[in-house]
Amino acid sequence: SNSSAASDVYKRQSYYRLLYSIPEKAYVFEVIPENELNEKQILSQIIVDDEHTKFWTAIGEEVQISDDMFDKRMGKSSLTVRISKGVRLFSEFIEISFKTPQNYTSVDFFSFHFKGVNSRKPIWFRFDFEDGWVCYRFVDNFHGWRRIQFDKSAYTNSGGTIEWSKTKRILFATTRKLDSEIVWKIDYVRFGEYIYEQTTEQDK
Secondary structure (H helix, E strand, O other), rough: OOOHHHHHHHOOOOOEEEEEEOOOEEEEEEEOOOOOOOOOEEEEEEOOOOOOOHEEEOOOEEEEEEEEOOOOOOOOOOOEEEEEOOOOEEEEEEEEEEEEEEEEOOOEEEEEEEEOOOOOOOEEEEEEEOOOOEEEEEEEEOOOEEEEEEOOOOOOOEEOOOOOHHEEEEEEEOOOOOOEEEEEEEEEEEEEEEEEEEHHHOOO
């Protein structure tokens, strides 16, 4: 578990929205990188933006996924995730499995757009490695679209050996049994690097 205080984890970023959910005992945040360290640009790698169902796989009979070309944030479509009532206590509901392990060593942050329905359910964004895993937690305590972003170092829990150069799977999970059907949407999944302008003595 990473127990660093939020102010320490995010000290490199000059602006962010950080909300604390007392019932869920978890931080829910959305980070907007700015120029505290003369940040010049962000390099990002788009993981999924269009034709989501070609990348994501539904886990379990109670989960259905589809592409939505109308309700989206970026590109041509978003992913609709429909989960039936009565999902088990801890349930992985969608995943991307890589035939060849991916190398995310240089990545600084992960972000995606998530359409919440204020279900109050905690959601886990998890990475599986060859011999370990890490996960990032947020709570669906809002209505509509929101950009969710995590610094790579700010994981909520981990197990085994963390090897970002050997990423085998990315998945979403929820940790509460559902009392009724729920529909979430996900769009524009990207991983990025912060690029900072170098300040020299001559520039000062």
